[in-house]
Amino acid sequence: MLEDWDDEQLLAALGEAIKARAAVPSWFVQTGKNAYAWHNIDAELAQLTYDSRTDADAMAVARSETASIRALTFTSAHLSIELEVADGSLLGQVVSPQAGTLETHTKAGVTTSPVDEAGFFAVKPIPPGPFLLRFRTTDGAYVMTGWITL
């Protein structure tokens, strides 16, 4: 392909390639590079399987008195992490219920919260920016969520 292009065509293609790169803010690229910090973190990535804001069923709920409660569920092969935002705190439930430790990762660092025998935990205050939760079971296995901003 490129061998067949004349100089003008190749130059035009180079111009497009350079322009596309120049349009990207440096923080956006850096965010991508920083993600590598999670490489080899031995944790299962749980998928967001329910979000009260995006789930179609939420439209019905939106008319009820629970409308203001944001609820999210992350599911991995082994367990689920259910989250609810209420009264300035983030309440969570590990299903199936089990004790462990919950890490809240933000740009500022990591804080930990206990998870009781019933699988219940609370994160206070709600992180103001993006955060990611990582649950450590008593067996030492990890399950983590993707990044969330509430």
Next chain:
Amino acid sequence: MGLKASPPGPAGHDDPAAPALCTRAAAGDQGAWDEIVERYAPMVWSICTRFRLSDRDLEDVAQNVWLLLVEQLGKLPEPAALAGWLAATTRRECLRAATASRRPEPLEPRDAGVTGEEVIMAERNAALRAALAELPASCQSLMDMLVSDPPYSYAAISTALGIPVESIGLLRARCLERIRESSALLGLAEIGGNRPEGDPGA
């Protein structure tokens, strides 16, 4: 978040550079990871800009797209189709973020999916930038000035780069030849029919 393992890519195209980069990054090579990000961040960004996302949403999308890739590095079914995977993943994360942010206005005015052609263009752009990066600094500076919009005059280029005006044409031809011969462009021959604007066609 919408973290799904492997969405279908919009393109059936292969980027010959991608599998080796994925293998190296999966083995712990941060440099290879950075190169993956450098190559495809422009495509990810360009898809994101079709959605009216706040900076905060954009950051969430970027974090999750790349986090998903970190997790999938060694497991991608078709590492050569990395760009297509990234395009589909980015679009899905953008849609999720746009829906969750509950904006009153239409959320995706220009979104009609990501076409295979766009992915191929992104792969080609990445390869061209990689080829450019291999050139001597003098060639890189010259190419930057030549493609600048509005273009620099040869007189301005001559002053900036310290080369005689009459040598610019020759240097330009030599630099372009080196790009054509660059190993970074190997395998791109399969990307036919997607020439830049102004191409009269084969």
